Amino acid sequence: MSKQHVGIRFVFPWLMCILISPCCQLIADDDLSLEDRQRVAAIERYRIQAINRVIQSVVAIYDEDRQGGGSGVIIDPSGIVLTNHHVIMGAGVKGWGGLADGKLYRWKLIGTDPGGDLAIIQLEGKSVFPATPLGDSDKVRVGDWALAMGNPFILTEDQAPTVTLGIVSGVKRYQPGAGQNQLVYGNCIQVDSSINPGNSGGPLFNFKGEVIGINGRGSFKERGRVNVGLGYAISANQIKNFIPDLLATKLVEHATLDASFSDRGGKVVCSQLNRDAPVATAGLDLGDELLVFEGEKVKNANQFTNLICTLPEDWPTELLIRKQDGTEHQIVVRTFGLPYAKPRVRGGQGGKDEEDPEKKKKLERQRQMVALLSANPGDIRYPEINRGYAQRILERWKESVNADSSTGVAKLSGEILEGGKAQGTQETWLASDGRIRVNQVMDGLLVVYQYDGNSFWQTKAGETTELSLQEAQSRWGFEQALMMGSVFRQKPLDIFGQVLIDGSDKAMGGNAYRFKVVPSEGDAVYCWFSMFDLKGKPKVSLVKSSLERDCLIGGGSTFASWTQVGPVQLPLKRQKVLGLEESIELQVIDSSFEWLESVGDDLFSTNVQTK
């Protein structure tokens, strides 16, 4: 225990008694117990702990010349930092970041979302940075403690952030934006913790060691741009929706249904609709009532506006509507994007300015920002950087299932069900060196699929044929196994081609990274990886794969019921799903499984006799 603690616990109460008893008017009673003082001391310690737990992950953001002021927070040990779009607009595409350890580290911009004022930058210089994970902002209640940390008024001399404490003043607040579809804060958290210029981009923490928001705006009027008790933070749950798009190095747009809703007689009805909008094609009409949007019951039009602000372009949005005739329909459609105004290129003032190094630097930075904002929204601006993140996510997948633990073969056996009725059986062997075998029996006929590490084979009715990658992928039994088994490879998914993060998506009801894997020839395949587990803790797991982004033609496979099979974790339930609604067509449920130390080589090689 530090000297301070000893002081508070033991010496302090006695000292207080001695000092206060004769004359001090400030403290009243002498029935103030030691217990009460200890409780106060315990509360102080609790608060100090809550601060110390997270303070190392706060970043003071500067531009290349170590000027200016914004804040950020490290949300992943690899150095991924969240900040505001308007902070990087001021700082540029690269700069310096200060941490509480007193040191400065270089950062560079990865992706940005002007619509919701969010950006991701990458910190460099350490292999492991102190990080604080994102929490569940839907659990935040008015009255909860709210810790804001950052660099208001650029006060820090040693890079340690300023800490301000307040409460959550309101949730699901809306602050209108500026410019064309930019800096809108929808469904945001309102706090009375001091947020001042310089705090922008910095974290809002709860007392559980989680980031619940990114601070970026405040209500200002007559008093100038200083805190008057109303600050706003982008909610953590909105941020989760944008992370994959940002890591993909995109300029991200926000979602629009190209439809608006208004309050009419206690109902929320569609009051404006673009006939070409996907949601109109899917069946929405003027006058239809909106009942549920993205899983939330919609009580008024404001709520809808708030919710749609939290979604990126292309998001598969779910609506439950009630038509004029009383029937209810579920619609799932991908959204369009809300465009940004293209920046006007301000020409340099010619020769003289190009000579001045200061002005030259400024001009260069302007050019970089213009290039950034002129990018085609949704395009992957830097594929190599994107690929780096993709590989890291795949490594996390390997870690989460413990793929590199030992050598052997997992054997899974189960039934194939359609509409709940057994249609056949399936046995799957997945070897730790990546080889695969599937024995599938449907309607009495046995089909065998094998991957021997080089080629793909199918044996049907005694005849063995070699398949191309495409053909293998189009057979559901084979495709699932190849996906599952891929985790054992040195570089997962490499048999399917080159990986890239395609963007943010929802899969099996949760936030997912959508990957696109492009072979040297043939069609791409898509894979979705979860970002969090059911408890909200970061966890990367394969959840879905498909040859088509919306799982339409040929459907897709989902992977669930991850179970310990020997040293590794494998999904014992795979489903063939169709469409964005992921409606289930077939299921394979493995009822038995075992880990074999070794098997005969003939299991995976061809010329195996079928029964």
Next chain:
Amino acid sequence: MNIFGWRIAFLIGCAVLMTGNHLAVAQQKDQPSFIDQAISNSQPKMVKVFGASAGKVEGFATGIVVSKDGLILSSQGVFLDGRQVKVVLSDGAEHIATILKRDRETQLSLLKIQANTPRFFELSTEAVGEKGDWVIALSNAFKVADKDEPVSAMLGVISLRTTMEARLTKRDVAYRGELVLIDAITSNPGASGGAVVTPNGKLVGIVGKIINSSETNTRLNYAVPSSVLHEFVAGKASVTNEPQPVMERQDVEFGVVLFKLGGRNNPAYIDRVVRGSPAAKAKLKSDDMIVSIAGEKIGNLKDYAESLKSLRAEEEVLMIVKRGVEMVRVRIAPRLKK
């Protein structure tokens, strides 16, 4: 521990040592905060009030329900002078309100709506809350909350209970009487009329109207105590039904002619000073730039014109002008326009 930590620790220490009973409970894991109950019990008793705006003065405020048959207590101001006053209950229901009474000294108003309001605040005749107690201020500052959205909550501490003799020169801002100073920043547009409650949900008072010092441009954050509210509602002396007689605007001038470069966005530069005018007496000069009148920032000719609308003849105000690189402060009283 940095300076904030120590200040908060000290405040909590004081709170504990002085009140004994109210021990701030630290928020553990998924437990609701120690003020969760107070907030959820109070929200149904909060209303949003919308009326007429006048120039820079906002047309919205907050109010509290004080009886089960629709009596609403709020602050009083120009927002009540328009054709209609609308009250929005916590469930989003809108009602037209009639003004039962208004009082200039306490800056309070009592409104009535045709509705049953089973959840209401009791107004205590005794002082609620002591120096050092936690308080939660609930208000619709900046009208962030719309329709049925809950009003905003702020946390603070009672700093002092005292009386105010203030008599400022701008209309609608005079307050005379007891007040409870708090350190939550309640002095914001639309917050007046909001509730200030203890963690037990008892009403300490309502958020007072903005009081801005024209000398220092700083504000007081305070609540009008429940005893004063009780007196007002119960119908004691010094209340009036009539709208303020001072609402009649006077046409005043300082006796300066300003540069008009076409457009109202130009700063208020003095072209010349009329002889014998208040401006001449205050020794204003040509090329002085008027930057502040009675605590209000004057950014351009439009601001200047607006400011004149709320001044009264012979009533002295503080004016700040920029003369060259210096800021010069003068006390000056406008005269009636000829």
